[in-house]
Amino acid sequence: MWQRRALADIPGVPWRNGDGYTKVIAEGQTEAGFQWRLSVADILKDGSFSIFRGWRRFFALLGQGSLTLSEKNGNWSHTVSGSGRPFQFSGEDVVHSSDVHVSLQALNLMVRNNVMWKQSVEFLLKEAAFTVEEISDGQIFLIPSTGTWNLHEGKSKVRIMPGEIWSSSAQTFSQTLLTQEMPESSLFFVKI
Incomplete structure (x- = not known):
């Protein structure tokens, strides 16, 4: 969720x-x-x-x-x-x-920089539709930069816009599709 x-x-x-x-x-x-x-x-x-x-x-x-x-x-x-x-x-x-x-x-x-903590990190710019697959641990953050995006999860669809931060942890996560409402929309995807 x-x-x-x-x-x-x-x-x-x-x-x-x-x-x-x-x-x-x-x-x-x-x-x-x-x-x-x-x-x-x-x-x-x-x-x-x-x-x-x-x-x-x-x-x-x-x-x-x-x-x-x-x-x-x-x-x-x-x-x-x-x-x-x-x-x-x-x-x-x-x-x-x-x-x-x-x-x-x-x-x-x-x-x-800590040898005791080996968590993988992703910090990506997304400029096209993408799917967020299920993760086993960690957290995911979606930070819209420009334009409006649609977050599709199951049968629900929610608009996400700049100025909003969306997050989900491994324990509450299910497969999600992100699509742009406008071709020039961009979004940062962060997985920790």
């Missing part, structure tokens, strides 16, 4: 560096502590990212717009476009965002 949350209903928490706020969608914890976090942050201007030693970061933009991420020592630079493929980098990298010309929403997945 899928659960819906409105992004607007999730409270913001301050960034580690104090330069903004993020909305935590979900976090995963084991006996060893937090292992992952999925969140959406508002990016209003150029700025530095908080450092998370021992973590991997997956970063994408919801909606339209773009920005450039650059590692401090010049080891890499990457332009991320709205509804584009996620970009992955180390949480230890000192990263600065630039070329922010409009307010942007960033979708972030952070996963701890």
Whole structure:
């Protein structure tokens, strides 16, 4: 069974560096502590990212717009476009965002580099109809980026739109078909 949350209903928490706020969608914890976090942050201007030693970061933009991420020592630079493929980098990298010309929403997945936690991670951009097969463990998140989608489960059909977060755990999951109402619709699929 899928659960819906409105992004607007999730409270913001301050960034580690104090330069903004993020909305935590979900976090995963084991006996060893937090292992992952999925969140959406508002990016209003150029700025530095908080450092998370021992973590991997997956970063994408919801909606339209773009920005450039650059590692401090010049080891890499990457332009991320709205509804584009996620970009992955180390949480230890000192990263600065630039070329922010409009307010942007960033979708972030952070996963701890931990030999004790071997959960597989998927963070994919979907731009065409797809089926979500049954999973044995973990959680699935659907985050519409542009346009409206239809979630078909059994005989029921529900519209899902940007600004909504849909989730399901392995214990409550059944096969689901996702279709676009418009060809240009895009959606992020996250499996943890």
